[in-house]
Amino acid sequence: MASSDGVEGGTPHVVLVPLMAPSHMIPMVGMAKLLASRGAVVSLVTTPSNAAWMEGTIQRCAGSGLAVQVIVLRFPSREVGLPEGCERLDMIPSKSMTRNFLRASEMMQEPLERRLRESRIAPSFIISDAGAAWTRALGRALGVPRLVFHGYGCFALLCQHNLHVQKTHLSATSESDPFVVPGLPQRVEVTRAQLPGAFSTSVDMEDIREEIREGELSADGFVVNTFVELEPSYVSALEETTGKKVWTIGPLSLCDRESPYETEGEDKASNEASLCVRWLDSMKRGSVVYASFGSLARLPPSQLVEVGLGLEASGQPFIWAIKTRGEEASREFESWLGDEGFEERNKGRGFLIRGWAPQVVILSHPAVGGFLTHCGWNSTLESVCAGVPMAAWPLFSEQFLNERLVVEILGIAVAIGVKSPTIWGEEEKAGVQVTREEVARALVNLTDVGKDAKERRRRARNLAKAARRAVEDGGSSLTNLDLLLRTVTQEMSPKNAVVVK
Ligand code: UDP
Numbered sequence: 001m002a003s004s005d006g007v008e009g010g011t012p013h014v015v016l017v018p019l020m021a022p023s024h025m026i027p028m029v030g031m032a033k034l035l036a037s038r039g040a041v042v043s044l045v046t047t048p049s050n051a052a053w054m055e056g057t058i059q060r061c062a063g064s065g066l067a068v069q070v071i072v073l074r075f076p077s078r079e080v081g082l083p084e085g086c087e088r089l090d091m092i093p094s095k096s097m098t099r100n101f102l103r104a105s106e107m108m109q110e111p112l113e114r115r116l117r118e119s120r121i122a123p124s125f126i127i128s129d130a131g132a133a134w135t136r137a138l139g140r141a142l143g144v145p146r147l148v149f150h151g152y153g154c155f156a157l158l159c160q161h162n163l164h165v166q167k168t169h170l171s172a173t174s175e176s177d178p179f180v181v182p183g184l185p186q187r188v189e190v191t192r193a194q195l196p197g198a199f200s201t202s203v204d205m206e207d208i209r210e211e212i213r214e215g216e217l218s219a220d221g222f223v224v225n226t227f228v229e230l231e232p233s234y235v236s237a238l239e240e241t242t243g244k245k246v247w248t249i250g251p252l253s254l255c256d257r258e259s260p261y262e263t264e265g266e267d268k269a270s271n272e273a274s275l276c277v278r279w280l281d282s283m284k285r286g287s288v289v290y291a292s293f294g295s296l297a298r299l300p301p302s303q304l305v306e307v308g309l310g311l312e313a314s315g316q317p318f319i320w321a322i323k324t325r326g327e328e329a330s331r332e333f334e335s336w337l338g339d340e341g342f343e344e345r346n347k348g349r350g351f352l353i354r355g356w357a358p359q360v361v362i363l364s365h366p367a368v369g370g371f372l373t374h375c376g377w378n379s380t381l382e383s384v385c386a387g388v389p390m391a392a393w394p395l396f397s398e399q400f401l402n403e404r405l406v407v408e409i410l411g412i413a414v415a416i417g418v419k420s421p422t423i424w425g426e427e428e429k430a431g432v433q434v435t436r437e438e439v440a441r442a443l444v445n446l447t448d449v450g451k452d453a454k455e456r457r458r459r460a461r462n463l464a465k466a467a468r469r470a471v472e473d474g475g476s477s478l479t480n481l482d483l484l485l486r487t488v489t490q491e492m493s494p495k496n497a498v499v500v501k
Contacts, residue, residue: 012124012489013041015116017138019131020050020075020105021089022295023378024151027225029057030252031127031149034471036066037255038481043121044068045112047075047087073111080104090296095425102208106134113141125488127223133208133215145492147247147484148219153226153377154234154246155405156398158184160196161242164213169199176419183241185233186409193421194400220492223484225250225381227470227477230463231405247484249477251381251467253360273358276319277365279351286369286457289318289443290362290388293374297395298325300428301333307372308342310439316370316447317349321357325427363388369457370446372416372439375399380406387464389413389456391442393434395422412460416442 014035018028025046032042046054051072061068075087080100086092092101116123125145128135139146150157162183163169172179175193192199198209216222226248228235239246280288291311293299299307304322311318324330337343343352359379362368363386371383375394380402383390390413392403400421406413416438422430446453470477 010489011039011041012485013043013122015043015045015071015121015123015126017045017112017126017128017132017135018149019089019129019151020047020087020101021131023376024129024131025050025054026378027151027250027252028129028149029054030255031223031225031249032068033057033061033066034249034252034255034481035485036061036068038478038485040485041067042069043071043123045071045073045108048072049085049087071112071115073108073115076104076107079107095423098425099205099208102131105132109134109138113138116142125220125492128215130212130216133211136215136218145220145488146218147221147223147488148216149223149225150216151225151377152398153381153402153405154224154231154238154248155409156196156377156401157222157224158234158238158241159188159190159401160198160398161238163195163199165241169195183237185237188404188408190400190404191419194394194419196398196401197396219244220488221245221247221484223247223249225252225377227251227467227475228480229466229470229476230384230410245487247480249481249484251385251471251477253378253382254385254467254471272353272356273361276351276353276358276362280319280362280365280367283317283367285366287317287447288365288367289314289316289370289372289391289447290321290359290368291318291372292321292357292359292379293323293393293395294376294379296424297374297422298323298329298427299422300325300431301329301336303422303427303430303432303434304333305336306432306434306436307439308337309436310434310443311350311372312342312346313436313440314443314447316443317351319351319353319357319362319368321353321355321359323355370443372443375402375406377402381467384412384460384463385467387457387461389446389453389460391416391439391446393418395427396424410459410463412456412463414442414445414456 016028016032018025032044036042051070058068058070077084077086080103082100089101123144126135126139127147127149130148130150135146159181166182168179168182169192172192176191178189178191181188181190221244224246227250228248235246235248311320324333360382363382368388371388372391373379375392390406392407392413393416394400394403407415416434418433422433469475
């Protein structure tokens with residue numbers, strides 16, 4: 001990545017407001033580095049425990065002359081009934097506390113505005129997570145443009161937008177009745193149950209969903225973690241249908257090779273990374289399957305058993321990032337790993353990681369040849385960057401849409417074949433969705449030597465090359481970023497911005 005100054009005249013100051021969840025903060029840290037490398041001053045809004053996690057990254061930015069600073073604000077957990085120190089979405093005790101969590105983050109608006117005014121920071125513009133809809137009022141109060149960052153790619157955003165407008169999903173006869181997503185260049189079918197939470201018919205979070213939607217519709221543009229070569233027709237269709245400028249500036253994981261979660265905080269994480277790399281070094285090129293379901297999902301022990309037995313039956317060496325919800329599930333699953341002899345049988349062939357896995361490091365290792373993934377957008381892009389084909393097992397959110405993109409449109413993944421969602425926080429209710437045989441079949445299919453598998457690997461490798469080119473000097477994403485900085489600071493220049501004297 002170049003560190004040239006992409007902006008002429010004046011130094012833009014960008015305030016980044018992430019949603020406090022790992023998969024939303026990780027790309028925003030990458031974005032902070034990228035913006036600073038093109039000449040911007042960046043203030044990243046965060047909370048005490050998240051700041052501690054990012055400390056090393058921020059120090060390294062300073063060390064390399066990048067102007068990235070953090071604005072640390074107290075997270076009002078106590079005021080909304082969350083445990084003290086609960087500052088991330090994946091830490092909330094139950095899904096029913098999501099509303100409390102979002103309310104707490106909304107309460108940061110006033111302290112943030114005060115801090116910006118007191119510190120005489122005059123932002124040129126704000127980039128905020130779509131989930132931090134409260135920044136709409138902040139942008140207005142400061143008189144500066146506000147761009148919305150989605151954790152989604154353009155394909156999923158376009159599907160979502162078209163469904164919001166055309167409401168095709170409402171004419172489906174049931175949750176499992178397939179219908180064609182309207183307004184796409186290709187025919188894509190989904191069911192209502194497979195759509196993101198924004199389409200849930202439950203009234204539970206309706207007001208919050210409405211605020212998020214309004215926050216998107218009132219934004220001055222979208223910033224998307226993707227690259228135009230990955231989904232060109234969907235980038236342009238999204239611009240046309242929403243009437244908003246879409247700035248594709250990814251893949252951000254290529255701009256932040258040292259994710260804060262991999263290198264900071266617990267020593268355990270970096271130890272794990274070096275053990276893991278040493279183990280991978282001893283494996284044949286392209287032979288290892290990596291299995292992980294993201295930062296939020298916690299599959300129930302009964303389903304984890306099927307994953308384990310499927311990995312074993314595939315005959316491939318594997319790395320498996322295991323996460324359970326609660327002590328009871330953890331005990332139950334650990335005893336299965338031990339008592340049933342799984343760990344013993346797979347010694348040397350299977351590398352188990354309890355907790356946080358150094359995912360980008362693993363995927364980028366040449367020994368890894370396949371990724372069993374839940375199709376979270378970050379994971380999907382990280383796999384694309386590494387040129388690793390996927391076995392797609394979507395769980396919730398927009399993951400079924402991402403599955404359609406990688407399986408049907410890009411041809412870089414095989415579908416596990418899961419039809420129903422496993423809702424975050426309610427994984428136990430879903431029980432066993434995928435059997436060991438289905439896991440094994442998909443993995444064998446993914447890694448075999450047949451024509452289809454070879455073609456899949458070739459396409460994945462080509463996209464990885466395109467991803468790298470996008471973030472090089474003159475590449476599409478870097479060019480977009482320079483243009484973004486110039487356009488927002490010069491053409492959308494704040495008319496009533498807070499004046500720093
Ligand atoms: N991640 C990781 N180690 C883990 C779990 C997740 O590094 O053990 C990272 C992963 O690399 C990705 C993010 O966390 O950057 C997960 O984001 P994604 O959008 O794939 O899924 P989500 O966590 O939102 O379900």
